[in-house]
Amino acid sequence: MDKIKILVADDHQVIIDGLEAIISTTEHLEFIGGASNGKEVISKVESQPVDLILMDINMPEMDGLECTAYLSKNYPNIRVIALSMHDNPRLAKRMIKNGAFGFLLKNSSKANILTAISEVMQGRNFFDPMLMSTFFDADNKKSSSSFSKKDLLTKREIQIIQLICQEKTTAEIADELSISTHTVESHRGNIMLKLELKNSVGLVKWAIQNEVIEL
Amino acid sequence: MDKIKILVADDHQVIIDGLEAIISTTEHLEFIGGASNGKEVISKVESQPVDLILMDINMPEMDGLECTAYLSKNYPNIRVIALSMHDNPRLAKRMIKNGAFGFLLKNSSKANILTAISEVMQGRNFFDPMLMSTFFDADNKKSSSSFSKKDLLTKREIQIIQLICQEKTTAEIADELSISTHTVESHRGNIMLKLELKNSVGLVKWAIQNEVIEL
DNA sequence: CTTCGTCTAGCGGAAAACCACTAGTTTTTT
DNA sequence: AAAAAACTAGTGGTTTTCCGCTAGACGAAG
Numbered sequence: 001m002d003k004i005k006i007l008v009a010d011d012h013q014v015i016i017d018g019l020e021a022i023i024s025t026t027e028h029l030e031f032i033g034g035a036s037n038g039k040e041v042i043s044k045v046e047s048q049p050v051d052l053i054l055m056d057i058n059m060p061e062m063d064g065l066e067c068t069a070y071l072s073k074n075y076p077n078i079r080v081i082a083l084s085m086h087d088n089p090r091l092a093k094r095m096i097k098n099g100a101f102g103f104l105l106k107n108s109s110k111a112n113i114l115t116a117i118s119e120v121m122q123g124r125n126f127f128d129p130m131l132m133s134t135f136f137d138a139d140n141k142k143s144s145s146s147f148s149k150k151d152l153l154t155k156r157e158i159q160i161i162q163l164i165c166q167e168k169t170t171a172e173i174a175d176e177l178s179i180s181t182h183t184v185e186s187h188r189g190n191i192m193l194k195l196e197l198k199n200s201v202g203l204v205k206w207a208i209q210n211e212v213i214e215l
Numbered sequence: 216m217d218k219i220k221i222l223v224a225d226d227h228q229v230i231i232d233g234l235e236a237i238i239s240t241t242e243h244l245e246f247i248g249g250a251s252n253g254k255e256v257i258s259k260v261e262s263q264p265v266d267l268i269l270m271d272i273n274m275p276e277m278d279g280l281e282c283t284a285y286l287s288k289n290y291p292n293i294r295v296i297a298l299s300m301h302d303n304p305r306l307a308k309r310m311i312k313n314g315a316f317g318f319l320l321k322n323s324s325k326a327n328i329l330t331a332i333s334e335v336m337q338g339r340n341f342f343d344p345m346l347m348s349t350f351f352d353a354d355n356k357k358s359s360s361s362f363s364k365k366d367l368l369t370k371r372e373i374q375i376i377q378l379i380c381q382e383k384t385t386a387e388i389a390d391e392l393s394i395s396t397h398t399v400e401s402h403r404g405n406i407m408l409k410l411e412l413k414n415s416v417g418l419v420k421w422a423i424q425n426e427v428i429e430l
Numbered sequence: 431c432t433t434c435g436t437c438t439a440g441c442g443g444a445a446a447a448c449c450a451c452t453a454g455t456t457t458t459t460t
Numbered sequence: 461a462a463a464a465a466a467c468t469a470g471t472g473g474t475t476t477t478c479c480g481c482t483a484g485a486c487g488a489a490g
Contacts, residue, residue: 090429119344129334129341154436167417169476182439189479190436199446200477202382204419208430215424369466384446397469404449405466414476415447 003030004121005049009064010056010083011036015106019054022110029117038062038070045075052079052121055100057091065098072099079120087131102126150210152194158212160187165204165213218245219336220264224279225271225298226251230321234269237325244332253277253285260290267294267336270315272306280313287314294335302346317341365425367409373427375402380419380428 006029008019016034023031032048035041037059044050053071057064068080081102082095092103101120104113105128112128119126153161163173170188174181197203207213221244223234231249238246247263250256252274259265268286272279283295296317297310307318316335319328320343327343334341368376378388385403389396412418422428 124344126344129339156437165416165420167413169414171476179437180439182441183437185478186439187437188477192478198382198478199384200414200416201380201419204416205380205423205430208420208423215420371467386446394467395469397471398467400448401469402467403447407448413448 003028004117005030005032005051006117007033007035007041007044007050007053009035009038009041009053009059009067011059012056015056015083019113022113026114036060038064038067041067042070045071045078050075050078052081052117054081054083054104056083057095058085065094068095068100069098081116081120081126087128092127092131096125103131104128105130148210149195149206150212153191157187157191157194160184161191161203161207161212164188164200165207218243219332220245220247220266221332222248222250222256222259222265222268224250224253224256224268224274224282226274227271230271230298234328237328241329251275253279253282256282257285260286260293265290265293267296267332269298269319270295271298272310273300280309283310283315284313296331296335296341302343307342307346311340318346319343320345363425364410364421365427368406372402372406372409375399376406376418376422376427379403379415380422 006023008016008023008031010016010019013034013036020031020034023029032050033044035044039062041053041055042062045053055064055068059067064082068082071078071080076099079102080095080100081104082092082100083104083106084091085106087105095103101123102116102125104116104126108116108128108130116126116128150158159177160173163176168176170181170184174184177184191197191203192199195203195206197206204213208215221238223231223238223246225231225234228249228251235246235249238244247265248259250259254277256268256270257277260268270279270283274282279297283297286293286295291314294317295310295315296319297307297315298319298321299306300321302320310318316338317331317340319331319341323331323343323345331341331343365373374392375388378391383391385396385399389399392399406412406418407414410418410421412421419428423430
């Protein structure tokens with residue numbers, strides 16, 4: 001079996017050097033170069049065969065997201081593993097969507113990095129275990145710890161929010177609850193005040209984030 | 216360091232035997248028994264010290280969810296790793312919420328199981344890499360498969376949607392794009408028509424569901 | 431028993447959104 | 461080059477939301 005040809009893309013030379021050290025000292029892996037932005041990556045893959053790219057997300061000129069999307073269209077055989085400083089699940093999702101096969105945090109262990117490379121080259125996905133943790137935490141923290149503006153709201157107000165989020169007008173809500181439209185407006189006003197929102201668009205987003213409504 | 220005392224809970228004896236084999240042949244790990252439902256688990260932890268439980272979710276009498284919730288309240292020092300046949304992210308979330316520290320699929324490799332145990336005993340979370348894959352897939356399929364009304368929209372319309380979702384008013388949007396407010400209204404009108412929406416509340420929800428905006 | 435919070439209801443007015451319809455210009459497609 | 465689609469801009473009007481301010485009724489907590 002041939003060695004796996006790996007390109008490292010990151011705008012910090014230290015990262016490239018570190019990964020080169022890990023790659024070069026491992027059997028079956030071959031470090032074939034670094035790139036400091038997406039455009040460099042593309043010019044390199046045009047001039048030589050590449051099997052796998054360890055791709056930073058934040059880069060100048062052309063970032064990892066854009067570059068990965070381009071590669072997955074034009075070079076579907078090249079596998080991409082996203083690299084990131086931050087364990088941001090949303091970012092991870094976007095990278096996966098754009099065609100990345102894996103997601104690693106920069107402070108990941110050597111063992112993790114090597115596992116990721118081998119898994120991804122076998123066509124499987126690999127995600128940093130740390131990311132997985134925050135994935136769940138993100139959901140838990142909101143519902144359990146820390147104070148939420150949700151506590152400021154009364155039952156009736158929550159109810160009004162839910163109806164607003166069902167695309168109902170003030171008149172419809174008033175009708176449904178058998179109260180006057182003035183009352184509904186009064187509630188809506190108080191809600192806006194308490195949550196410091198500008199309009200109902202913000203209200204919907206707040207409601208979803210705080211799990212007052214289901215999407 | 217003492218051996219880690221592990222209890223295995225599953226209503227299938229094969230699973231218990233299999234895990235016992237893995238545990239017993241590994242240093243620092245000690246298999247201290249099996250249980251076929253949640254009630255048995257509780258009676259066992261009452262009679263002897265336990266460090267970690269590999270807990271099946273589907274069990275008769277008292278299932279893994281309930282049992283884990285009970286343990287995390289009354290025996291917070293006992294670590295629980297959930298076991299499941301199915302890579303169901305929702306189930307995983309619920310187990311984590313109930314106090315589990317990890318989530319393993321039953322067809323997971325020995326290496327994975329051992330890693331999970333060691334990670335969890337160090338107070339970290341561990342999630343089966345396979346689960347992570349389906350986590351992302353679940354989201355991707357929804358947006359990619361079948362025809363979406365998103366295709367009906369033009370770039371400009373998408374742009375307008377994004378600005379509306381930033382809680383901007385028509386005037387602000389017009390200003391930002393250097394076009395007249397009439398044009399913006401015109402776009403908004405077309406969007407509403409194409410997506411068959413009633414108002415901007417529906418628009419925000421649609422935008423989130425179709426990943427036109429990030430929450 | 432009084433205070434506090436909540437729910438209720440109203441007024442008046444400003445701002446924003448929504449609707450329908452027309453129509454010229456630019457860009458893209460055929 | 462012609463046709464189609466997208467972007468632009470307008471008129472005129474209705475509906476809805478948003479804002480501020482007042483205020484009574486009721487129940488719970490002090």
